[in-house]
Amino acid sequence: xxxxxxxxxxxxxxxxxxxxxxxxxxxxxxxxxxxxxxxxxxxxxxxxxxxxxxxxxxxxxxxxxxxxxxxxxxxxxxxxxxxxxxxxxxxxxxxxxxxxxxxxxxxxxxxxxxxxxxxxxxxxxxxxxxxxxxxxxxxxxxxxxxxxxxxxxxxxxxxxxxxxxxxxxxxxxxxxxxxxxxxxxxxxxxxxxxxxxxxxxxxxxxxxxxxxxxxxxxxxxxxxxxxxxxxxxxxxxxxxxxxxxxxxxxxxxxxxxxxxxxxxxxxxxxxxxxxxxxxxxxxxxxxxxxxxxxxxxxxxxxxxxxxxxxxxxxxxxxxxxxxxxxxxxxxxxx
Amino acid sequence: xxxxxxxxxxxxxxxxxxxxxxxxxxxxxxxxxxxxxxxxxxxxxxxxxxxxxxxxxxxxxxxxxxxxxxxxxxxxxxxxxxxxxxxxxxxxxxxxxxxxxxxxxxxxxxxxxxxxxxxxxxxxxxxxxxxxxxxxxxxxxxxxxxxxxxxxxxxxxxxxxxxxxxxxxxxxxxxxxxxxxxxxxxxxxxxxxxxxxxxxxxxxxxxxxxxxxxxxxxxxxxxxxxxxxxxxxxxxxxxxxxxxxxxxxxxxxxxxxxxxxxxxxxxxxxxxxxxxxxxxxxxxxxxxxxxxxxxxxxxxxxxxxxxxxxxxxxxxxxxxxxxxxxxxxxxxxxxxxxxxxxxxxxxxxxxxxxxxxxxxxxxxxxxxxxxxxxxxxxxxxxxxxxxxxxxxxxxxxxxxxxxxxxxxxxxxxxxxxxxxxxxxxxxxxxxxxxx
Numbered sequence: 057x058x059x060x061x062x063x064x065x066x067x068x069x070x071x072x073x074x075x076x077x078x079x080x081x082x083x084x085x086x087x088x089x090x091x092x093x094x095x096x097x098x099x100x101x102x103x104x105x106x107x108x109x110x111x112x113x114x115x116x117x118x119x120x121x122x123x124x125x126x127x128x129x130x131x132x133x134x135x136x137x138x139x140x141x142x143x144x145x146x147x148x149x150x151x152x153x154x155x156x157x158x159x160x161x162x163x164x165x166x167x168x169x170x171x172x173x174x175x176x177x178x179x180x181x182x183x184x185x186x187x188x189x190x191x192x193x194x195x196x197x198x199x200x201x202x203x204x205x206x207x208x209x210x211x212x213x214x215x216x217x218x219x220x221x222x223x224x225x226x227x228x229x230x231x232x233x234x235x236x237x238x239x240x241x242x243x244x245x246x247x248x249x250x251x252x253x254x255x256x257x258x259x260x261x262x263x264x265x266x267x268x269x270x271x272x273x274x275x276x277x278x279x280x281x282x283x284x285x286x287x288x289x290x291x292x293x294x295x296x297x298x299x300x301x302x303x304x305x306x307x308x309x310x311x312x313x314x315x316x317x318x319x320x321x322x323x324x325x326x327x328x329x330x331x332x333x334x335x336x337x338x339x340x341x342x343x344x345x346x347x348x349x350x351x352x353x354x355x356x357x358x359x360x361x362x363x364x365x366x367x368x369x370x371x372x373x374x375x376x377x378x379x380x381x382x383x384x385x386x387x388x389x390x
Numbered sequence: 391x392x393x394x395x396x397x398x399x400x401x402x403x404x405x406x407x408x409x410x411x412x413x414x415x416x417x418x419x420x421x422x423x424x425x426x427x428x429x430x431x432x433x434x435x436x437x438x439x440x441x442x443x444x445x446x447x448x449x450x451x452x453x454x455x456x457x458x459x460x461x462x463x464x465x466x467x468x469x470x471x472x473x474x475x476x477x478x479x480x481x482x483x484x485x486x487x488x489x490x491x492x493x494x495x496x497x498x499x500x501x502x503x504x505x506x507x508x509x510x511x512x513x514x515x516x517x518x519x520x521x522x523x524x525x526x527x528x529x530x531x532x533x534x535x536x537x538x539x540x541x542x543x544x545x546x547x548x549x550x551x552x553x554x555x556x557x558x559x560x561x562x563x564x565x566x567x568x569x570x571x572x573x574x575x576x577x578x579x580x581x582x583x584x585x586x587x588x589x590x591x592x593x594x595x596x597x598x599x600x601x602x603x604x605x606x607x608x609x610x611x612x613x614x615x616x617x618x619x620x621x622x623x624x625x626x627x628x629x630x631x632x633x634x635x636x637x638x639x640x641x642x643x644x645x646x647x648x649x650x651x652x653x654x655x656x657x658x659x660x661x662x663x664x665x666x667x668x669x670x671x672x673x674x675x676x677x678x679x680x681x682x683x684x685x686x687x688x689x690x691x692x693x694x695x696x697x698x699x700x701x702x703x704x705x706x707x708x709x710x711x712x713x714x715x716x717x718x719x720x721x722x723x724x725x726x727x728x729x730x731x732x733x734x735x736x737x738x739x740x741x742x743x744x745x746x747x748x749x750x751x752x753x754x755x756x757x758x759x760x761x762x763x764x765x766x767x768x769x770x771x772x773x774x775x776x777x778x779x780x781x782x783x784x785x786x787x788x789x790x791x792x793x794x795x796x797x798x799x800x801x802x803x804x805x806x807x808x809x810x811x812x813x814x815x816x817x818x819x820x821x822x823x824x825x
Contacts, residue, residue, distance in 0.1 A: 118488075125475045128475075136787050143460065146460060150453055154450055361483070
């Protein structure tokens with residue numbers, strides 16, 4: 057039972073990381089296109105909350121190595137290279153954003169910070185997608201007899217992973233565009249961002265389809281499982297069908313309903329992913345699996361992990377609510 | 391380069407780098423909260439300026455510390471997967487608690503930095519305190535996890551299997567309290583001296599006198615009090631090491647031959663081949679007394695430790711000497727500081743005093759790194775003391791030297807940028823306040 061509860065918290069952490077962290081990464085990607093025009097809005101919106109947004113990743117990784125160490129070491133050995141690239145991009149974007157925000161002078165150096173912030177956001181989220189893809193794509197080998205390429209390159213360097221990476225880039229930029237609609241102060245900015253939101257949604261659908269095509273193309277199991285699983289298909293369809301509602305809300309400028317709807321889309325997409333995997337944590341290339349039950353630490357560890365996390369949740373959620381209420385309340389929108 | 395050496399170097403660089411930011415993140419929020427409290431009490435705007443300036447430093451150090459900490463939480467697995475596979479379920483508990491503490495710290499810092507005009511002064515001050523308290527808590531949790539590697543507890547090892555796991559016993563291992571105490575005070579001592587040093591330098595340059603004077607006073611109070619606590623907590627930690635990790639103690643003191651009434655060695659050059667120390671100063675019975683409270687106690691030497699289980703003597707010995715030497719110096723400076731305050735000597739305008747404080751800017755952090763080296767290198771060749779060797783925990787992926795190269799480049803770039811930014815921050819204070 058505790059294993060399931062811990063798994064649930066891991067799922068929630070990942071969803072929150074995708075929404076909140078995704079919005080942060082996406083903001084960096086959006087800035088590539090808006091240039092310095094979007095800078096002040098993005099800085100103002102992100103500065104008080106971005107560090108808290110990325111704590112979900114820490115929570116997720118702690119759950120993984122404490123509760124599911126076998127999955128954690130697959131992540132850190134077979135996916136060593138993309139994980140390292142992802143982390144370095146995370147370090148660079150966080151540092152560059154902070155430096156840009158706190159540098160006492162606004163001069164030529166800000167150009168450099170912005171450049172690093174934008175492109176390392178793109179790299180980070182692209183590689184996050186690549187890392188995730190290996191878990192549900194069935195690309196990880198289950199042997200030590202294989203060559204370096206088989207073990208450490210092929211699991212993540214393939215069409216399917218690249219498609220997932222691109223999907224995550226477009227998706228997080230979409231989340232960011234919608235989120236920033238509520239932060240932008242000018243009408244011109246609103247128009248620009250709503251145009252972005254719509255285009256990015258279309259791009260997300262296209263890159264989402266590319267994931268299926270690539271899975272079919274290189275003969276992975278992902279599309280086979282997906283089309284066999286009715287719940288998963290429904291989740292995917294609803295996430296897509298919510299789009300007219302999103303477009304209407306953008307036009308009506310109902311910021312909170314809009315954010316909620318987009319968050320719902322992400323919840324559906326992420327749940328789709330979890331349902332495909334359930335009850336497994338890792339799908340291997342030879343068809344065997346690492347199930348959640350097999351990967352789990354002994355019961356006593358799971359029990360204590362659950363209670364530690366539950367204590368954390370009781371403290372974190374009210375504090376987060378306070379933080380967001382303080383800086384994201386409606387009265388400073390207009 | 392050999393993968394094992396590359397991985398150890400990468401871990402050492404990552405931790406050694408992170409530890410500085412983590413310590414500043416633990417101590418400096420208290421400085422800024424103290425300054426804000428002085429402002430609320432005296433209404434003197436210089437304290438408000440100080441709290442705001444320090445909070446910007448905290449923001450930069452916290453952000454960089456947070457991202458480098460994220461990197462570390464993955465690096466444990468990237469470099470030592472076998473260790474994490476077995477240790478994860480046992481010593482993971484402090485990390486899950488640390489996650490919460492760290493989260494709270496991030497939230498409270500957001501409130502402190504951006505909430506100046508949004509909440510009441512008291513609530514704002516409390517948010518600053520929460521930043522500090524949760525920072526110290528996360529530090530203690532992480533040190534408790536490290537203490538477990540020195541003092542493994544909460545499991546039975548039966549035929550290579552880790553069974554009867556008890557995460558709570560693992561958290562409260564024998565070393566956690568002494569290590570956590572020593573580390574926490576070290577954070578305050580090193581940060582206090584570093585901050586004081588920077589402000590002393592500014593005073594020497596004749597900049598913004600009152601601002602830097604008050605800053606110097608606050609930083610020195612924190613730094614000096616912590617410096618007095620260092621030998622006490624260090625003594626507790628050393629007695630604990632003597633009991634549990636005789637190999638580490640023997641290496642710290644370059645003590646080759648098991649004997650009674652062992653002298654305390656100060657300085658000297660250890661000679662592993664001839665099993666002796668050259669040019670050292672000896673205090674008769676000193677080591678026996680410090681380790682066991684008895685001048686005639688027997689102290690295990692390196693000769694009792696199998697050759698393949700001995701830590702590198704020279705590195706551990708020198709690191710220990712550096713730590714103790716600089717720690718003593720900091721304590722002497724602290725004594726001088728309180729003496730001058732007591733005798734009402736005008737130290738704030740004494741050039742020699744300011745020079746002394748300015749020169750000692752880095753010594754706290756050097757002592758900190760040296761102490762960390764003693765703990766970590768002194769545990770070698772074990773990653774879990776007496777249970778798993780570092781070489782057996784290494785990742786199967788070859789080519790770690792390339793990842794080491796990448797990490798060195800990243801940290802070098804960040805170090806240079808942060809140093810440059812701090813310089814600009816200080817320059818800006820003088821322009822803004824124009825004094």
